[in-house]
Amino acid sequence: MGQAILQAKADAAGLKIYVNSCGVQALTGKRPDKQALGALERAGYSIGEEKRAEQLLMPQANAAQLMLVMENRHKQWIMQNFPAYSGKVWLMGHWNGLSEVADPIGQGPAEFDACLKVLEGEIDLWLPKLRALL
Template identity: 35%
Template sequence: MFNRFLVVCTGNICRSPMGEYLLRERLADRPNAVVESAGIGALVGHPADPLALEVMQENGLDASAHRARQIDKDMIAHSDLVLVMDKGHLQWIHQNFPMSRGRVHLIGRWRNNAEVADPYRRPREAFEQAWRDTVASVDDWMTKV
């Protein structure tokens, strides 16, 4: 059974916080589940993007405490499942942390390996689409974990 989850995007301020907080909410009935997020090029210490916070808040999630973190070897080593937003993240992690193979998957794996497009510096509609794609993907994973 998976107990430690890591959700990864680029800056750790848009997509991965959405995935982290949503997955955390979906796993609330599992007291041993730990859900974190990080970025491959994180804006370390920054809060989630204001539009990401807004979209999450409108969907019942408060991510105001989120602060961006850079992915590292320990995070990978302690994760049972690493969910990434696009193929570039998957390649980067495999290249930098080869021991991660088999535990790193596209969040949209069960949606024909769909990627979640980066909404950073785009209009609100891009954040709403990223949210919808993340919800659909996380819900698919819930039947597997």
């Protein structure tokens, strides 16, 4: 969900950035979770039919200028597997003092909708920082 929200908000803000999403335990090639797609649709976001899960590998880590993660375990995994890129890894909730954005995987629509709202708020806090990087 974060990819769709961040790309839409960046586009609306006139930021020329490319947003990609990779997992630390991704089932490569799998479509996004149906609950996530439903939450995005209800909120007016589109992720595109072509989106498939991909595992974070060296080429993606190298290409990324910034890696935003929802949970500390994601941050730790990246820092352990790609220590040279540790400085690129930030929690989505960093600017709000939020330690983590809880992953709603395996839960229902209400939890996905709530997560989407949290992500929107956190992304709104990241946009000025992203603008400053450009």
